[in-house]
Amino acid sequence: MADVTLTIDGKRITVPAGTTVLQAARDNGIFIPTLCHDPKLTPWGGCRLCVVEIEGMRGLPASCVTTVAEGMVVQTASPQVVEARKMMLELLLANHPRDCLTCSKSGACSLQDYAYYYGVRGDKFHGEKHDYPLEDDNPFIVRDMNKCILCGKCIRVCAEVQVNNVIDFAHRGFNTRVTPAMDLTLRESEECVFCGNCVQVCPVGALAEKASLWQGREWELTKVRTTCTFCGVGCNLEVSVKDDHVVRVRGYDNPLVNSGWLCVKGRFGADFAESPDRITRPLIRVGERGEGRFREATWDEALDYTARRLQEIKEQYGSRAIAALSSARCTNEENYLMQKFMRAVIGTNNVDHCART
Amino acid sequence: MQDLKEWRETLQQQSHRGDRPSLTVGMSTCGQAAGGAKVMAALEEEIARRGLQVDISQTSCIGMCYAEPIVEVALPGKPRVFYGDVTPERVPTLVEKHVLQGEPVREWALIQLSGEATPYEGIPVMPGSTYYGRQVRVVTSRLGLTNPESLEEYIATGGYEALEKVLGQMTPEQVIEEIKISGLRGRGGAGFPTGLKWSFTRQAPGDKKYVVCNADEGDPGAFMDRSVLEGDPFSVIEGMTIAAYAIGADEGYIYCRAEYPLAIKRLKMAIAAAGEKGLLGRDILGTGFNFDLHIKAGAGAFVCGEETALLASIEGRQGMPRVRPPFPAQQGLWGKPTNINNVETYANVPFIIKNGGQWFASMGTEKSKGTKVFCLTGKIKKTGLIEVPMGITLREIIFDIAGGIQDDKQFKAVQIGGPSGGCLPEDKLDLPVDYESLTAAGAIMGSGGMVVMDENTCMVDVARFFLNFTQAESCGKCTPCREGTKRMLEILTRICEGEGRMEDLDTLETLARVVKNTALCGLGQTCPNPILSTLQYFRHEYEAHIKDKRCPAHVCQALLVYTIDAGKCTGCGACARACPAGAISGEKKQPHRIDPALCIKCGSCMEKCKFGAISRL
Ligand SMILES: Cc1cc2nc3c(=O)[nH]c(=O)nc-3n(C[C@H](O)[C@H](O)[C@H](O)COP(=O)(O)O)c2cc1C
Ligand code: SF4
Ligand code: SF4
Ligand code: SF4
Numbered sequence: 025m026a027d028v029t030l031t032i033d034g035k036r037i038t039v040p041a042g043t044t045v046l047q048a049a050r051d052n053g054i055f056i057p058t059l060c061h062d063p064k065l066t067p068w069g070g071c072r073l074c075v076v077e078i079e080g081m082r083g084l085p086a087s088c089v090t091t092v093a094e095g096m097v098v099q100t101a102s103p104q105v106v107e108a109r110k111m112m113l114e115l116l117l118a119n120h121p122r123d124c125l126t127c128s129k130s131g132a133c134s135l136q137d138y139a140y141y142y143g144v145r146g147d148k149f150h151g152e153k154h155d156y157p158l159e160d161d162n163p164f165i166v167r168d169m170n171k172c173i174l175c176g177k178c179i180r181v182c183a184e185v186q187v188n189n190v191i192d193f194a195h196r197g198f199n200t201r202v203t204p205a206m207d208l209t210l211r212e213s214e215e216c217v218f219c220g221n222c223v224q225v226c227p228v229g230a231l232a233e234k235a236s237l238w239q240g241r242e243w244e245l246t247k248v249r250t251t252c253t254f255c256g257v258g259c260n261l262e263v264s265v266k267d268d269h270v271v272r273v274r275g276y277d278n279p280l281v282n283s284g285w286l287c288v289k290g291r292f293g294a295d296f297a298e299s300p301d302r303i304t305r306p307l308i309r310v311g312e313r314g315e316g317r318f319r320e321a322t323w324d325e326a327l328d329y330t331a332r333r334l335q336e337i338k339e340q341y342g343s344r345a346i347a348a349l350s351s352a353r354c355t356n357e358e359n360y361l362m363q364k365f366m367r368a369v370i371g372t373n374n375v376d377h378c379a380r381t
Numbered sequence: 382m383q384d385l386k387e388w389r390e391t392l393q394q395q396s397h398r399g400d401r402p403s404l405t406v407g408m409s410t411c412g413q414a415a416g417g418a419k420v421m422a423a424l425e426e427e428i429a430r431r432g433l434q435v436d437i438s439q440t441s442c443i444g445m446c447y448a449e450p451i452v453e454v455a456l457p458g459k460p461r462v463f464y465g466d467v468t469p470e471r472v473p474t475l476v477e478k479h480v481l482q483g484e485p486v487r488e489w490a491l492i493q494l495s496g497e498a499t500p501y502e503g504i505p506v507m508p509g510s511t512y513y514g515r516q517v518r519v520v521t522s523r524l525g526l527t528n529p530e531s532l533e534e535y536i537a538t539g540g541y542e543a544l545e546k547v548l549g550q551m552t553p554e555q556v557i558e559e560i561k562i563s564g565l566r567g568r569g570g571a572g573f574p575t576g577l578k579w580s581f582t583r584q585a586p587g588d589k590k591y592v593v594c595n596a597d598e599g600d601p602g603a604f605m606d607r608s609v610l611e612g613d614p615f616s617v618i619e620g621m622t623i624a625a626y627a628i629g630a631d632e633g634y635i636y637c638r639a640e641y642p643l644a645i646k647r648l649k650m651a652i653a654a655a656g657e658k659g660l661l662g663r664d665i666l667g668t669g670f671n672f673d674l675h676i677k678a679g680a681g682a683f684v685c686g687e688e689t690a691l692l693a694s695i696e697g698r699q700g701m702p703r704v705r706p707p708f709p710a711q712q713g714l715w716g717k718p719t720n721i722n723n724v725e726t727y728a729n730v731p732f733i734i735k736n737g738g739q740w741f742a743s744m745g746t747e748k749s750k751g752t753k754v755f756c757l758t759g760k761i762k763k764t765g766l767i768e769v770p771m772g773i774t775l776r777e778i779i780f781d782i783a784g785g786i787q788d789d790k791q792f793k794a795v796q797i798g799g800p801s802g803g804c805l806p807e808d809k810l811d812l813p814v815d816y817e818s819l820t821a822a823g824a825i826m827g828s829g830g831m832v833v834m835d836e837n838t839c840m841v842d843v844a845r846f847f848l849n850f851t852q853a854e855s856c857g858k859c860t861p862c863r864e865g866t867k868r869m870l871e872i873l874t875r876i877c878e879g880e881g882r883m884e885d886l887d888t889l890e891t892l893a894r895v896v897k898n899t900a901l902c903g904l905g906q907t908c909p910n911p912i913l914s915t916l917q918y919f920r921h922e923y924e925a926h927i928k929d930k931r932c933p934a935h936v937c938q939a940l941l942v943y944t945i946d947a948g949k950c951t952g953c954g955a956c957a958r959a960c961p962a963g964a965i966s967g968e969k970k971q972p973h974r975i976d977p978a979l980c981i982k983c984g985s986c987m988e989k990c991k992f993g994a995i996s997r998l
Binding site: 067069070071072073075083084086089091104107108111112115116118119148149151152173174176192193195196197198199200 | 682684699701703704706852853854855856857858859860861862863864865866867868871888891892895897898899900901906
């Protein structure tokens with residue numbers, strides 16, 4: 025596509041036609057705050073924090089939904105723009121709980137960051153605030169709609185990424201609220217699959233992972249990048265750990281795999297890691313079959329034992345007496361190796377998989 | 382097409398109102414609300430009782446809503462006389478005198494339409510009366526004069542001549558050119574040039590295109606579009622059909638608010654009637670041109686009048702505006718190029734095509750052409766519907782046409798443009814009514830609502846009233862409108878309750894400016910107008926509320942002070958008995974006192990005092 029040259033804050037910038045002013049600015053290291061924008065979701069233009077001044081345009085257009093034009097002259101930090109952004113933050117804070125001290129989002133909250141950046145304390149307006157009950161009737165997600173700033177990202181993620189359309193805006197104006205149909209909770213809706221992708225995009229503390237509440241402040245967490253063990257897709261994870269304890273799991277934004285999105289298992293199923301029932305070493309049966317008595321063994325012993333038994337069975341009964349059942353939790357490569365091993369080494373086609381129905 | 386011409390000629394010959402007297406009752410929403418149906422019943426009964434050969438029919442709003450129920454009496458070969466404020470009790474006299482004896486009842490007559498007949502003496506002739514003299518009736522020309530449910534009457538009065546011309550002699554481009562020449566601008570509020578909009582939709586790539594009529598009319602107190610839909614539904618349908626031909630659409634929607642059941646009923650009848658006669662649907666007038674028209678009833682949200690929200694609503698989604706561009710002309714209904722216009726805009730189209738763009742452009746000002754329909758409400762003598770050429774002054778409208786202020790009180794302000802309009806004071810009365818002048822003065826043309834306020838109106842209270850509306854109607858999508866209207870309303874309420882501070886005015890002004898500059902759609906962008914304009918022209922009233930804790934117009938209850946003039950008080954005790962708060966005390970026959978701490982400012986005492994001893998400050 026053709027290129028377009030424009031000026032942002034006095035800097036001449038050339039970008040491909042069709043780029044938004046926001047993208048053009050960010051690609052060139054110019055700061056513009058946003059709350060409702062996510063490059064992976066359809067543009068919304070609702071929070072109006074990204075407003076800029078553009079010569080010849082009426083009012084202050086939202087840069088996230090304004091496409092660049094040749095010769096455009098943009099100001100991202102003029103007094104008028106700063107005044108408007110401060111006002112937007114004042115308005116949001118006027119209807120936001122003063123809860124930063126104990127909010128699980130503190131330290132990673134966009135609203136908090138921008139308020140700090142612009143020196144907005146949220147004390148300009150004193151009026152009605154919402155007082156919605158906390159929604160925590162499900163095991164995974166806590167929704168505090170008092171903290172919601174109505175950016176609509178959760179709605180778009182649910183509709184566009186999860187394609188589940190569980191939640192939407194309801195009511196009007198100041199009473200607008202994000203909710204499943206009929207004002208039900210996520211659990212009551214029976215539609216939500218608890219993928220938690222909505223939690224991941226929420227810029228504030230309105231949506232939180234239940235299991236991570238009170239488990240550590242944002243700045244105490246060590247972030248470890250890893251791969252999900254639940255299935256062969258191999259979603260990239262960013263596991264937050266404190267004191268060897270998994271506090272929460274988020275998707276790691278790797279566009280080659282999962283672009284940051286996860287399913288319920290990958291996101292909320294990490295408790296197995298610290299389960300006392302977890303098998304951490306090979307076990308060899310000692311009693312009768314079905315008796316459930318095992319002893320711990322080393323990997324060498326266990327592998328030797330298995331190899332020997334496979335050989336004996338094959339000699340005695342033939343290769344068709346052997347079958348392998350593998351797991352969806354293994355990677356594709358592991359599953360490939362397993363069937364290859366069975367076919368080429370054992371000599372049987374008896375391979376199957378736990379996820380087959 | 383030849384058939385249509387011949388049919389029209391036959392109808393026109395027949396319609397030279399025959400040899401029988403006719404009685405016509407105004408049965409639009411205003412007429413019905415004023416008791417039109419009872420009058421109709423009384424007329425039918427009276428005619429039956431006397432066994433007369435008289436036609437009784439109904440018509441729509443002629444504009445003089447203040448005088449409904451209106452009954453028209455026409456004798457063969459005589460002028461048509463319109464009577465106002467007709468009651469069932471007046472019916473026998475009316476029939477006796479006018480129908481039987483041929484003598485109009487002059488003291489009840491409003492106006493007469495004489496045509497070729499000799500006018501009666503002593504009844505104002507229309508046009509030429511002060512009420513009608515300054516009006517130019519184009520889109521309202523049939524209102525109150527024809528039966529809106531009759532396709533025959535529509536055709537007999539020149540209806541479908543324009544469509545005939547368009548399909549017979551004009552290319553789509555020529556139609557668009559004619560609209561451009563006329564200078565017609567959208568009557569839904571923003572005033573965008575209609576011809577240009579049509580050409581955008583025509584040029585937009587795509588096989589499937591739509592035309593949509595915005596009949597959501599949500600402004601409180603506005604009824605221009607309703608009156609046109611109820612009074613001349615065929616003109617809107619003909620206008621849309623012409624638009625469809627011009628832009629290359631074969632399907633259309635009329636989005637009409639559900640609160641207009643009569644308009645919807647008449648539209649449905651009109652669509653069916655036009656379809657039956659080959660004027661809508663497949664192969665219109667045998668030319669191979671197809672146009673199907675549907676009605677979609679709205680669900681009561683003001684914001685659904687905003688075009689992108691309206692389209693979302695037709696699609697069955699939530700009525701939330703979206704960012705433009707892309708404009709509906711590029712991506713409208715179901716993503717297809719869509720032309721969306723207001724009711725009045727479409728209703729103008731047949732007249733423009735019939736009389737030529739030049740004719741339309743000869744009316745109005747340089748940039749605002751043609752006429753505009755306004756709803757006059759508030760403290761004026763003649764509330765109702767008027768149509769005036771653009772460029773007329775506010776003073777002419779308010780004082781010449783509407784007869785000035787009720788009870789000859791002092792004019793204070795006129796609020797123009799619906800809930801998002803601005804309030805203009807006395808010294809702006811000579812402003813010409815056109816898009817640019819109104820915007821420059823801090824008001825907007827809007828869709829044509831005009832609320833006139835007298836000296837007893839508190840301007841802070843007015844701003845609060847309108848903010849209360851926009852606040853409740855904000856869709857909640859964008860921060861400034863959703864949160865900002867709430868806070869502006871809270872500040873205004875505080876000021877009205879005597880708890881305002883001077884710094885509130887700065888906050889209010891900054892907030893209003895930011896909301897105006899940053900809101901996503903027209904609702905948020907214009908909703909601060911009532912605040913900004915009253916702050917500009919009536920700042921002293923705000924200051925009186927804050928500094929002196931006084932409401933100069935004696936409207937804001939919390940700021941009223943009731944006192945008893947000891948000199949006038951006879952000690953009768955009527956006030957004390959009337960006071961629901963027990964705030965009044967005093968010995969019998971001795972002057973009474975009001976305890977301001979207990980007084981709830983209800984005013985009951987003042988109403989009861991026979992000696993005028995109680996005053997309100
Ligand atoms: C909040 C809001 C409400 C509106 N309501 C109406 C309405 O009731 N009727 C209307 O014709 N236009 C309304 N409009 C204007 C429409 O968005 C649109 O501009 C208009 O229908 C275009 O038609 P026109 O060019 O013929 O005026 C509204 C706009 C806003 C922002
Ligand atoms: S958890 Fe997933 S399915 Fe449930 S609301 Fe959030 S995004 Fe939608
Ligand atoms: S819950 Fe979070 S993501 Fe959803 S609208 Fe509210 S602030 Fe945005
Ligand atoms: S300005 Fe108001 S009505 Fe318009 S999109 Fe924003 S919140 Fe909705």
